[in-house]
Amino acid sequence: MIDAAFLQPNEQGLADRFMSEGFVTSPADDRAGLDRIQRRAAELAAEHLRLPHANDPYDLLETIHSRVIPDELNGLRMHVIAGLNAEPWLRPTYFRLARSTIETIVGNELCMQRRVNLSIQLPADDSSLLATHSDVWSGDSPFEVVVWVPLVDVFRTKSMFLLPPQFNGEMQDRMASLRSAEELYKIIKPHLVWIDIPYGHVMVFNQTLMHGNRVNKEKGTRWSMNCRFKSIMSPYADKRFGEFFEPISLRPATRIGMQYKLPGGFNG
Amino acid sequence: MVERSGHRGYIGARPLNGSRTPQHVQNIVIRDYARRKNLQFLLSAVEHVMPGSYMILEDLLDELPRLGGIICYSIFMLPPDERRRREVYDRVLREGCNLHAAVEEIAIASNDDIGAVEDILLVNKYATIL
Numbered sequence: 355m356i357d358a359a360f361l362q363p364n365e366q367g368l369a370d371r372f373m374s375e376g377f378v379t380s381p382a383d384d385r386a387g388l389d390r391i392q393r394r395a396a397e398l399a400a401e402h403l404r405l406p407h408a409n410d411p412y413d414l415l416e417t418i419h420s421r422v423i424p425d426e427l428n429g430l431r432m433h434v435i436a437g438l439n440a441e442p443w444l445r446p447t448y449f450r451l452a453r454s455t456i457e458t459i460v461g462n463e464l465c466m467q468r469r470v471n472l473s474i475q476l477p478a479d480d481s482s483l484l485a486t487h488s489d490v491w492s493g494d495s496p497f498e499v500v501v502w503v504p505l506v507d508v509f510r511t512k513s514m515f516l517l518p519p520q521f522n523g524e525m526q527d528r529m530a531s532l533r534s535a536e537e538l539y540k541i542i543k544p545h546l547v548w549i550d551i552p553y554g555h556v557m558v559f560n561q562t563l564m565h566g567n568r569v570n571k572e573k574g575t576r577w578s579m580n581c582r583f584k585s586i587m588s589p590y591a592d593k594r595f596g597e598f599f600e601p602i603s604l605r606p607a608t609r610i611g612m613q614y615k616l617p618g619g620f621n622g
Numbered sequence: 623m624v625e626r627s628g629h630r631g632y633i634g635a636r637p638l639n640g641s642r643t644p645q646h647v648q649n650i651v652i653r654d655y656a657r658r659k660n661l662q663f664l665l666s667a668v669e670h671v672m673p674g675s676y677m678i679l680e681d682l683l684d685e686l687p688r689l690g691g692i693i694c695y696s697i698f699m700l701p702p703d704e705r706r707r708r709e710v711y712d713r714v715l716r717e718g719c720n721l722h723a724a725v726e727e728i729a730i731a732s733n734d735d736i737g738a739v740e741d742i743l744l745v746n747k748y749a750t751i752l
């Protein structure tokens with residue numbers, strides 16, 4: 355339990371919500387930055403599909419299913435995410451979208467995933483689904499959080515699902531008796547929460563909880579980005595420092611501490 | 623009739639033979655293998671870090687009716703139990719698919735190919751490495 359006397363009431367509220375629900379959503383701290391990311395994603399998509407640049411990036415992204423078929427989707431996704439990651443402003447901007455929440459939930463001395471990811475889900479397309487999982491099961495550290503940013507409104511099956519913390523332990527205990535992730539989904543399905551997030555908001559979620567997506571049965575295409583953050587000095591798993599994460603806010607006291615050597619040469 | 627398309631990558635988060643390879647490097651190896659063998663590479667699935675779990679492999683086997691096959695990063699990612707491994711081979715071949723291992727550059731496309739893979743796994747079990 356965090357001692358409320360050391361935290362502002364709003365920080366305490368956020369921390370309590372994260373612990374009890376497994377996620378928090380909030381308006382982007384840097385709305386202009388989010389619009390810039392959305393606009394650049396739309397430009398890159400138009401470029402790949404040889405379309406004129408759209409005046410309404412939201413509309414272009416959400417209706418992209420009318421211009422691309424599932425077999426072409428990965429090529430489009432790779433073009434857009436490579437183009438976004440090539441922008442030197444992308445990662446600092448992405449961090450600023452959720453900085454206040456990240457600093458409350460994780461800390462203020464952080465490392466960030468080196469590449470931001472992009473997911474595109476066309477309506478009724480079953481070719482790019484993410485089976486039920488926890489990131490920890492595929493090599494992420496339980497000390498990480500995911501910052502998940504939709505570039506369009508997401509709701510119901512156009513969004514992602516999360517298993518609330520109160521069910522996660524019990525379901526994990528049953529896993530070893532199950533054959534596949536699909537069987538796992540069927541077991542957890544009654545307890546899942548589908549997270550509605552309007553464009554302009556961002557989510558920070560606990561990636562140790564089971565989550566994933568299903569076929570998008572809504573009318574529009576989902577575009578969402580995700581990126582992991584963790585406290586620099588917290589333990590790493592298979593996603594290592596350097597190759598997967600890099601520091602973004604190493605503080606002076608830590609730099610001094612890492613370089614400090616006690617006086618030597620004593621012979622007594 | 624579902625149209626088959628591409629080969630799904632299969633990478634892991636557990637050490638193999640005592641060595642760890644970053645996941646993005648495993649993907650590079652698979653992508654390069656797919657390019658050289660003229661196979662369409664589909665985004666990899668990552669096996670669980672928990673020892674003995676093959677849930678992700680099972681999901682890939684369930685997906686076989688829609689795939690041309692699977693490209694494992696290494697043949698040593700397959701289950702250590704021979705009976706379970708042979709079930710994997712049987713399902714792959716029964717579905718008319720093939721199973722590749724990128725590091726070892728070996729593939730199972732028919733029953734005749736199984737012996738060579740099993741020989742590698744068997745020798746690895748008993749041979750020591752200096």
